Amino acid sequence: MIVFIAGGVRSGKSRIAEQAALALHADRPSSQLWYLATARSSDREMAARVARHRARRDCRWRTLEAPLQLLDPWRTVAPGDSVLLDCLTLWTSQRLFADGIDPGPRRQAARPAQAELAAVLADARKRDIHLVVVSNDLNEELPAQDALVRWYVRELQRLHRLLARRADRVIEVVAGQMIEWPVVAGSGR
Template sequence: MDRKLTFISGGVRSGKSAYAEKLLVEGAAAAHGRLVYIASGRAVDEEMRQRIEKHKLDRADVDWLTFEQPIDLEEALPFIQPNDFVLWDCLTTWLANELYTEHEGTYCIHIKGCMEKKAAQLVETVAAIQEKATHFVIVSNEVLDEPASTYEETQTYCKWIGELHQHLVKLADDAIEMDCGLPLYWKKEGQVAVR
């Protein structure tokens, strides 16, 4: 059976999660597969709590098996089965969570080599989920279109999101950028789109 990895990025409220859900719901219905949602969001403030609730409501009419996995994506791996249609939403939230996870009294962002280990583990985990699931869709925010920040920690975040985006797009069968609810395919089944 063919396995597929799709990477979807876009700005906030660009329609990327809705498009990802639609792809997987249609695919799972056709293949009688199970829908799995890996959620990385944490309700750290009222705005984030409302966004999480909205995402839950948006998918309430479809039977999703949901895993709350704000860090350590690899912990979701044992629950993925063949013929699963898996959505991970989202990479950017996971990265922020991991950068600010405490290790021995300090955050990962301040520990030399910490994020390198986490990024390597992430790439292994993505490959492992891709091997198990029928279709794996990764959603991420496009944050690199903004002017460069003068804050060192923001620069570190942007460096990592840029590197991870590039690596995952290389692995992906399809790479899509959402704009105003419309998908722009930059890569489709191994072919790079030409503009």
């Protein structure tokens, strides 16, 4: 089962994603429940947010850090486990900008991120891993004036479309409330 949860910044996505992962994991008590964390505690605000997220989770959760690479920590996950990846937005920005991308080769720089996400999704299916992925919906704001920001939002939306095509459930969170979108059969699973 792959679940994609998106919504605005601080809309309640992470709490709903945690509940979804716990519900999926409930039928697999002998397997492991993972939190695949992409955030870096780079400043006080982010450190406080990470601490709040950790405090919400009980002892059933084990954390894997994945600020730049998903596949390396992903290899720790066993068949039948459940994983919450939080959040795709941070991972994408860190991944795309890790090497100080200049405006020229931007399109090529995004391809490895897309390939890595696609590999995680395919492996989750192959090994029967429940995967819940959280991401921010950034394209509901006014279009960015900066070309690099527009490129980043466009690349993030490409990842969202890939994920939505392969997901079993697509959920939007608005003001802490879930809206489940219909998934088109045969859309890329």
